[in-house]
Amino acid sequence: MNDNIVIRVEGLTKQFGNFVAVNHISFDVSQGEIFGFLGANGAGKTTAMRMLCGLSVPTSGHATVAGYDVERQPELVKRNIGYMSQKFALYDDLTVTENLRLFGGIYRMSRRDIKLKTRQLLTELNLTNERNAMVRSLPLGWKQKLAFSLAIFHEPKIVFLDEPTGGVDPITRRQFWEMIYRAADRGITVFVTTHYMDEAEYCDRVSIMVDGHIKALDTPAMLKQMFNAPTMYDVFLALARQATRG
Amino acid sequence: MVLGYLISKEFKQMMRNIVLPVIFVLLPISVINVVPRIATQEIKHINFSVVDNDHSPLSERLVHKLAASPNFHLVGTFASYGQASATIDGGQADLIVEIQPDFERQLVVDGTAQVAVATNSVNGMKGSLSSGYVTQILADYSAQLRDEAGLDASNTRLARLNVEPRYLYNTTLDYKLYMVPALMAMILILICAFLPALNIVGEKEKGTIEQINVSPISKSQFVLSKLIPYTVVGLFMLTMAIALAWLIYGYWPSGSVWLIYVMAIAFVLVMSSLGLIVSNYSSTTQQAALLIFFFMMIFMHMSGMLTPIVSMPRWSQTLTLVNPMRYFMEAMRVIYLKPVGFAAVQEQFLRLCIMAAVLWTWAIASYRKTQA
Numbered sequence: 183m184n185d186n187i188v189i190r191v192e193g194l195t196k197q198f199g200n201f202v203a204v205n206h207i208s209f210d211v212s213q214g215e216i217f218g219f220l221g222a223n224g225a226g227k228t229t230a231m232r233m234l235c236g237l238s239v240p241t242s243g244h245a246t247v248a249g250y251d252v253e254r255q256p257e258l259v260k261r262n263i264g265y266m267s268q269k270f271a272l273y274d275d276l277t278v279t280e281n282l283r284l285f286g287g288i289y290r291m292s293r294r295d296i297k298l299k300t301r302q303l304l305t306e307l308n309l310t311n312e313r314n315a316m317v318r319s320l321p322l323g324w325k326q327k328l329a330f331s332l333a334i335f336h337e338p339k340i341v342f343l344d345e346p347t348g349g350v351d352p353i354t355r356r357q358f359w360e361m362i363y364r365a366a367d368r369g370i371t372v373f374v375t376t377h378y379m380d381e382a383e384y385c386d387r388v389s390i391m392v393d394g395h396i397k398a399l400d401t402p403a404m405l406k407q408m409f410n411a412p413t414m415y416d417v418f419l420a421l422a423r424q425a426t427r428g
Numbered sequence: 429m430v431l432g433y434l435i436s437k438e439f440k441q442m443m444r445n446i447v448l449p450v451i452f453v454l455l456p457i458s459v460i461n462v463v464p465r466i467a468t469q470e471i472k473h474i475n476f477s478v479v480d481n482d483h484s485p486l487s488e489r490l491v492h493k494l495a496a497s498p499n500f501h502l503v504g505t506f507a508s509y510g511q512a513s514a515t516i517d518g519g520q521a522d523l524i525v526e527i528q529p530d531f532e533r534q535l536v537v538d539g540t541a542q543v544a545v546a547t548n549s550v551n552g553m554k555g556s557l558s559s560g561y562v563t564q565i566l567a568d569y570s571a572q573l574r575d576e577a578g579l580d581a582s583n584t585r586l587a588r589l590n591v592e593p594r595y596l597y598n599t600t601l602d603y604k605l606y607m608v609p610a611l612m613a614m615i616l617i618l619i620c621a622f623l624p625a626l627n628i629v630g631e632k633e634k635g636t637i638e639q640i641n642v643s644p645i646s647k648s649q650f651v652l653s654k655l656i657p658y659t660v661v662g663l664f665m666l667t668m669a670i671a672l673a674w675l676i677y678g679y680w681p682s683g684s685v686w687l688i689y690v691m692a693i694a695f696v697l698v699m700s701s702l703g704l705i706v707s708n709y710s711s712t713t714q715q716a717a718l719l720i721f722f723f724m725m726i727f728m729h730m731s732g733m734l735t736p737i738v739s740m741p742r743w744s745q746t747l748t749l750v751n752p753m754r755y756f757m758e759a760m761r762v763i764y765l766k767p768v769g770f771a772a773v774q775e776q777f778l779r780l781c782i783m784a785a786v787l788w789t790w791a792i793a794s795y796r797k798t799q800a
């Protein structure tokens with residue numbers, strides 16, 4: 183298992199002035215794994231994820247993503263990852279197809295590949311009729327599914343999802359997770375933050391951050407056993423109650 | 429390749445904006461059509477009141493001569509200065525011409541006489557210009573009187589010095605011809621500084637920049653994808669402005685047209701790079717808009733567009749050396765008014781190129797894909 187580790191984090195720390203947002207976190211993620219990154223608001227999840235994506239420079243510690251150092255080789259990291267931010271970040275004044283073509287082009291996919299994958303994706307998402315609709319006119323659930331598809335459009339090694347299902351209805355959330363599973367089956371590693379504890383159950387392994395530290399990291403089953411809790415919700419409550427900030 | 433995708437995205441967004449394409453067309457039309465007609469420094473209608481204390485044939489002739497001038501309009505003749513002054517207070521008149529009681533006698537006996545001119549100088553420019561006009565007419569009148577009296581210029585102390593100016597390049601002293609090239613520069617600065625300033629910061633506000641920052645796009649590609657569309661739009665508007673100036677006023681550059689485009693590309697690169705720098709440092713579009721507005725106001729007023737640079741204080745003349753608008757405006761006026769080649773504007777061109785290189789590098793450096 184050690185030879186196919188795609189994310190390796192050692193003592194990663196981010197400090198803003200006196201505030202330590204992320205405090206010495208360490209963990210490994212293997213290829214094809216669905217890694218749940220949990221924590222209350224303000225626990226430091228997004229900051230940690232932004233460091234792993236090369237959007238933010240670590241104050242100290244090391245992290246390699248897809249074999250590249252996030253601090254020294256952020257552009258090489260970016261070539262190998264997909265990212266879906268908390269806030270919807272596609273161009274809402276471009277159509278569905280235009281967004282796909284743009285990002286396909288940005289990741290240097292060939293014109294043929296872009297065309298082929300676009301057609302395939304539109305069928306898969308049932309968006310063929312909306313392919314020429316402005317993205318802003320789509321309902322939120324569709325937007326989120328499209329944003330995820332776009333994040334893995336160029337077949338990255340790892341995809342980072344920051345609260346991808348916030349505000350989305352249960353049926354769409356379900357479909358969303360089916361898409362995540364399909365991606366993981368193709369060998370894409372999924373690194374996902376969420377506040378929905380039922381989603382935490384779907385992950386292979388889960389880490390729970392409290393006040394910038396990782397307080398627990400294991401499979402959902404092991405965590406429930408450890409904390410003697412019936413659901414992940416109870417595990418989360420037990421840990422999040424220790425928080426002093428936020 | 430990647431650049432192609434990015435540029436096509438910028439154009440699509442620009443053309444889908446409800447306002448922008450309309451502005452691109454309306455701005456040159458309204459600026460070139462309207463502004464030269466209203467921003468004129470020629471004074472055409474000067475209303476004047478007369479206080480004739482002499483009531484002689486010679487004083488009456490003077491009043492007729494003034495009233496006959498196309499620029500002057502006689503409001504009325506009044507018995508006292510006080511009454512005439514009331515017409516200025518009331519806004520009916522711009523200046524008073526007061527003729528002394530023994531005007532004719534003094535002229536005949538001494539050969540000189542005095543006329544007092546009082547001007548409303550609330551608008552200093554109009555005041556001094558109109559009193560200048562009166563002085564000219566008076567000089568003309570006295571010359572006429574001397575001719576009639578058969579005085580030879582050589583045997584009088586008031587030897588007549590006849591200046592006959594010959595105006596070069598702008599032979600008819602047409603103020604519009606002077607303003608039109610400057611207005612083209614103004615159109616370019618409005619679009620090519622303002623829009624880029626709002627662009628990157630707009631992507632920050634919407635959050636779309638995250639998706640760009642997390643991708644392997646190079647910084648220079650991204651910045652270039654923002655510069656090129658505005659350069660194209662700028663040149664399109666310039667072309668419209670040149671065509672309109674020709675259609676409406678019949679003005680065509682005396683120098684070559686391609687020279688205008690060469691200068692314009694350099695200028696647009698400077699201005700849009702500045703806009704992008706402002707955009708990179710701002711965190712809201714409001715900040716960016718105010719900041720670029722600050723630059724635009726200063727650039728325009730210190731460019732020599734309305735007031736000549738040589739009549740500015742020394743410190744401000746020095747400051748204009750780093751004003752890109754100054755160089756472009758100078759070049760535009762030269763190219764429009766003089767039949768010159770590249771040599772005449774090469775200094776301006778070189779300075780714009782240096783500024784463009786510095787600002788473009790700065791624009792790339794100030795765009796950060798990774799936050800510290």
